[in-house]
Amino acid sequence: MSRPFRTPCLPAGDGGAGQIGRAAVRALHAELVLAPKPGLVSPLDNGSHADMDMATFLRSLSALRPYFRAIAAAGGDDAPFGDLAALGRDAERDMLAATGGVNTHRGAIFCIGLLAAASGLRRARGLRRSLGDIVRERWGRAILAAGEGAPPSHGSRVAARHGARGARGQAAAGFPILYRQVLPALTDGLAATGSADAAGVQALFTAMTYLEDTNLLHRGGPAGLSFVQGEAGRFLDRGGVLREDWRDQALALHRRCVARWLSPGGSADMLAAVWFLWSQGDRPDGIMAR
């Protein structure tokens, strides 16, 4: 039975932008400290990354605090995509300054930034839509249009070569992977295990199974992408985090990804995004009253 959509309460002061910004940073922190995560930076090790570690990510996260609050406030003012993108470009500069030029959070600045803006708009207007729907309806067209003139990137090169839709395509469509696959996996994982770690791993492996991750295409081509999708899918088919030995199984895939120098960075962003959705009251069957 689906829950009725209820509008979250409005906190006093800045329209909730501070609260939304803090939730975004907490979601990214929760992704960072989770382990094991195949090929990704975690407290365990640097995964398939020679140029960054936990400390690099923590510096980056600290530099991004003002950004997430600012983009939530801009969303609350119903800013056009051009204004959000300008905030995002400034945030990328802050990230690069904090990390000595390393790309720790480019995907997250984009996707969690947009979701934070949508949360600001939802609170300001008392909307009863999911954050993904708000991103699609309010900024979807402009997101796709901005991609056409954008300077080349790893993502855009592999998108052109392999026909992938990448981060822009996922956002412009309202993040269907989050609502159809990753959020249900997180919710079911929490209900079945009562453990945020286990549910996070289940959500991450679900993203790895279904996402067309341009990081994997860039590093490993179509074979690298289908290796990760296939192995993550097998982990889920064998019972995922309901198996007693799930940590060993996840760790084994981590080692195999590192041996191939593969890193599912887009899926890491989806994990942080789904923690953010959870914190904002989005659920697979509606929006929780808060």
Ligand SMILES: CC(C)(COP(=O)(O)OP(=O)(O)OC[C@H]1O[C@@H](n2cnc3c(N)ncnc32)[C@H](O)[C@@H]1O)[C@@H](O)C(=O)NCCC(=O)NCCS
């Ligand atoms: C759209 C963005 C992410 C660039 O995407 P693009 O595919 O061109 O580049 P790039 O390879 O550098 O980064 C993509 C990142 O998205 C994540 N990702 C990869 N695949 C996917 C996917 N299928 N779905 C969601 N995220 C994904 C990964 O973290 C990856 O690192 C964004 O950084 C951007 O628009 N940059 C241009 C400058 C700008 O306007 N910034 C402000 C945006 S608010």
Ligand SMILES: Nc1ncnc2c1ncn2[C@@H]1O[C@H](COP(=O)(O)OP(=O)(O)OP(=O)(O)O)[C@@H](O)[C@H]1O
């Ligand atoms: N815990 C994490 N570990 C590694 N990458 C992550 C993690 N969380 C998110 N990511 C995402 O992965 C991306 C970084 O991946 P990667 O280093 O492969 O990208 P790149 O700089 O485009 O490529 P390369 O380093 O191969 O030149 C970031 O945009 C980031 O958002």
